[in-house]
Amino acid sequence: MTISLESQDIISSSTSFSQKSDGNPLDDPSIVTFRIASTLFPAIPLKELSAHSKVIRGAIAAPSASELIVYTLTSANSEGEFMIKTEEEVSAGDFEVLLKYLDGCEGINSQIALLTLQSLLRISHPTRLDIPKLHSDARQTFESIFPPHMLAIKRDSSTLYHALLVAEEFTFRNVRKALLYAIITSNNIDTAAGTPSDPAWSAHHVKIFAHLLAKFIDKFAPVLYTVANAGHMACTDAFADAWMPLVIEPSYQDDGVTDPLRSLERIKGIDWGKHGICDECVKDKTDEWNGEMEVIWEMLDQWIEEAEIKVLNDRK
Numbered sequence: 609m610t611i612s613l614e615s616q617d618i619i620s621s622s623t624s625f626s627q628k629s630d631g632n633p634l635d636d637p638s639i640v641t642f643r644i645a646s647t648l649f650p651a652i653p654l655k656e657l658s659a660h661s662k663v664i665r666g667a668i669a670a671p672s673a674s675e676l677i678v679y680t681l682t683s684a685n686s687e688g689e690f691m692i693k694t695e696e697e698v699s700a701g702d703f704e705v706l707l708k709y710l711d712g713c714e715g716i717n718s719q720i721a722l723l724t725l726q727s728l729l730r731i732s733h734p735t736r737l738d739i740p741k742l743h744s745d746a747r748q749t750f751e752s753i754f755p756p757h758m759l760a761i762k763r764d765s766s767t768l769y770h771a772l773l774v775a776e777e778f779t780f781r782n783v784r785k786a787l788l789y790a791i792i793t794s795n796n797i798d799t800a801a802g803t804p805s806d807p808a809w810s811a812h813h814v815k816i817f818a819h820l821l822a823k824f825i826d827k828f829a830p831v832l833y834t835v836a837n838a839g840h841m842a843c844t845d846a847f848a849d850a851w852m853p854l855v856i857e858p859s860y861q862d863d864g865v866t867d868p869l870r871s872l873e874r875i876k877g878i879d880w881g882k883h884g885i886c887d888e889c890v891k892d893k894t895d896e897w898n899g900e901m902e903v904i905w906e907m908l909d910q911w912i913e914e915a916e917i918k919v920l921n922d923r924k
């Protein structure tokens with residue numbers, strides 16, 4: 609491995625890292641240039657970067673003074689450059705986002721754009737620059753915007769599908785599950801036609817959504833359309849009177865059969881005492897509905913697996 613001497617007139621395409629006032633890069637061996645494909649990133653403080661990145665720490669050699677060293681992340685073709693090998697390709701765009709973040713220009717918080725967050729997750733991944741702290745911070749932020757819990761994701765967000773792609777790219781299984789539920793229950797999915805409600809959706813996802821939606825309906829329809837039984841005869845009778853107007857009819861309005869978790873939340877929220885059900889039976893039924901929600905949430909993992917296998921087999 610040889611060290612390349614680059615002249616100072618390299619045309620820089622990025623000035624993300626502000627040059628320290630006391631340092632000409634040529635005088636400071638820890639200030640180097642990175643090249644990713646055709647993009648040059650001059651004046652990169654190597655110490656700082658290698659303190660964060662395990663991959664860079666492992667790859668760098670101690671530079672001699674007065675030499676501007678070029679590290680390349682993508683190609684070994686350029687003679688005289690140090691190659692830093694990564695398992696997966698690093699893009700110049702992601703590297704630029706990383707520099708902004710390390711420079712303190714870009715904070716990680718819930719206001720961060722999803723694309724930026726995705727860049728940070730990607731470049732900090734063990735298969736690229738391997739920056740564990742950044743990766744876990746970025747993941748935490750992602751999960752604070754898209755919480756991996758039952759009904760915790762706001763369905764009005766236009767970024768749900770993009771977030772699903774991110775969750776799949778980094779195998780965030782629980783967020784993925786919560787996102788799948790949010791997407792399926794916030795869109796009109798035509799199970800028969802298999803046409804996407806959103807043109808951005810891939811054919812693969814449309815099939816997965818349709819499969820899961822069918823599962824929701826299979827599982828929940830018997831609960832929704834069967835009057836609840838209670839421990840007392842009088843309470844069972846009261847349920848029989850109230851079930852149609854309070855449970856079934858509203859479900860026609862909001863397509864409740866396709867959204868079991870939210871429907872069960874709604875059913876739990878009804879003031880059953882006012883409709884003649886005793887406290888004991890209300891408590892018993894509430895426990896039962898909570899149990900039903902837990903079961904559906906648990907089963908969703910299995911349904912997702914089945915959906916993937918089915919879609920894969922259909923392709924063969």
Ligand SMILES: [Zn+2]
Pocket residue numbers: 838839840843885886887888889890
């Ligand atoms: Zn009762």
